[in-house]
Amino acid sequence: MFKPKKIYIDVEVENASFTETILNNLAGVPIEFIDDPRLATDEILSKPDPIGQGKKHLLITSYKGRMLKPCPGTPKVICCHYQILSPVIGCPLDCTYCALQMYFNNPLITMYANINDLMREMDERLQRKSGWPLRIGTGELTDSLELDHITEMSRLFIPYFSKKSNVLFELKTKSNQINNLLDLNHGGKTVVAWSVNPQTIIDKEEMGCASLEERLQAARQCQEAGYKLAFHFDPIIYSPDWEEGYESVVESLFEYIDPQNIVWISLGTFRYPPSLKPIIRERCPRSKIIDEEFIPGQDGKMRYLKPIRVGMYSKVLSQIRSHNRNVFIYLCMESTDVWRKVFGWTPKNTADLARMFRT
Numbered sequence: 001m002f003k004p005k006k007i008y009i010d011v012e013v014e015n016a017s018f019t020e021t022i023l024n025n026l027a028g029v030p031i032e033f034i035d036d037p038r039l040a041t042d043e044i045l046s047k048p049d050p051i052g053q054g055k056k057h058l059l060i061t062s063y064k065g066r067m068l069k070p071c072p073g074t075p076k077v078i079c080c081h082y083q084i085l086s087p088v089i090g091c092p093l094d095c096t097y098c099a100l101q102m103y104f105n106n107p108l109i110t111m112y113a114n115i116n117d118l119m120r121e122m123d124e125r126l127q128r129k130s131g132w133p134l135r136i137g138t139g140e141l142t143d144s145l146e147l148d149h150i151t152e153m154s155r156l157f158i159p160y161f162s163k164k165s166n167v168l169f170e171l172k173t174k175s176n177q178i179n180n181l182l183d184l185n186h187g188g189k190t191v192v193a194w195s196v197n198p199q200t201i202i203d204k205e206e207m208g209c210a211s212l213e214e215r216l217q218a219a220r221q222c223q224e225a226g227y228k229l230a231f232h233f234d235p236i237i238y239s240p241d242w243e244e245g246y247e248s249v250v251e252s253l254f255e256y257i258d259p260q261n262i263v264w265i266s267l268g269t270f271r272y273p274p275s276l277k278p279i280i281r282e283r284c285p286r287s288k289i290i291d292e293e294f295i296p297g298q299d300g301k302m303r304y305l306k307p308i309r310v311g312m313y314s315k316v317l318s319q320i321r322s323h324n325r326n327v328f329i330y331l332c333m334e335s336t337d338v339w340r341k342v343f344g345w346t347p348k349n350t351a352d353l354a355r356m357f358r359t
């Protein structure tokens with residue numbers, strides 16, 4: 001389990017109850033109190049491989065802005081109205097393709113201890129009605145569960161959301177850290193989701209993450225505890241044997257999991273902003289993921305050529321459909337044209353897709 005080398009604590013939050021929880025779970029780790037978070041970031045940025053160093057150091061501070069924000073999505077594609085909750089930013093795992101590596105100004109794993117502000121913000125947001133179920137997740141700027149033995153966030157959020165209506169709370173992970181979840185009253189409002197990839201891709205591109213088998217075993221335990229489950233085939237990564245690789249992931253998934261408990265599966269092929277390329281080259285020289293042919297999309301992100309993407313989506317879709325005809329499957333950040341080629345239909349727009357998710 002992850003343990004940082006050092007904890008920097010902003011004196012503004014040294015007495016916060018969340019700070020106390022973190023310190024109780026990290027007894028023995030060296031601590032430095034600071035009166036400005038920039039002192040911590042400057043120190044880490046001055047080291048060689050600040051991104052790698054940031055993954056080993058923790059900063060506890062407060063966040064002055066909104067911690068619940070709509071997913072920025074990407075222009076000219078169908079998005080799904082996801083809401084991102086970010087009391088933690090940064091991740092000790094080390095995926096070669098992780099977009100968080102571009103957050104140069106603060107590479108530390110950062111936890112915001114002003115949780116009362118966050119809970120107030122959520123109360124306000126949940127009072128506003130929308131025409132579709134609100135989906136809120138913590139797994140966009142960190143891994144939702146890899147740090148849960150330190151933060152115990154699941155113990156705060158899962159009971160909170162269990163009493164709310166027209167909302168689904170998603171924990172998205174590549175870990176198998178589910179111990180805090182199993183005895184909680186979730187009320188069917190929490191979806192525990194795993195990103196999945198063939199083990200050969202995990203070995204090369206998802207350093208420190210749980211193996212596919214460990215992820216599926218953890219998913220089965222959550223299934224037994226009555227949780228709804230989701231799976232993200234994202235990023236789907238091209239390799240000469242991608243077809244067999246993803247077929248074996250689908251096979252394993254349905255060996256472990258009853259499809260009736262799966263609320264959604266997303267598919268998204270590998271995409272990246274051009275500024276990530278030199279970082280991958282420098283930090284992960286053995287990775288081959290950026291050696292394929294890519295074209296810039298209308299949002300500026302680099303993607304595999306459209307026929308390759310359509311071919312990969314169609315194949316994974318038919319592999320899933322050969323096991324189950326009903327599970328809800330959607331594409332992440334793709335154009336209506338690609339939707340139509342893969343499914344034969346397309347949501348009219350982002351709101352239309354958001355309405356298809358069921359609580």
Ligand code: SF4
Pocket residue numbers: 090091092093094095097098099100140141142143174
């Ligand atoms: S698990 Fe997610 S957040 Fe963590 S390094 Fe991998 S892609 Fe980034």
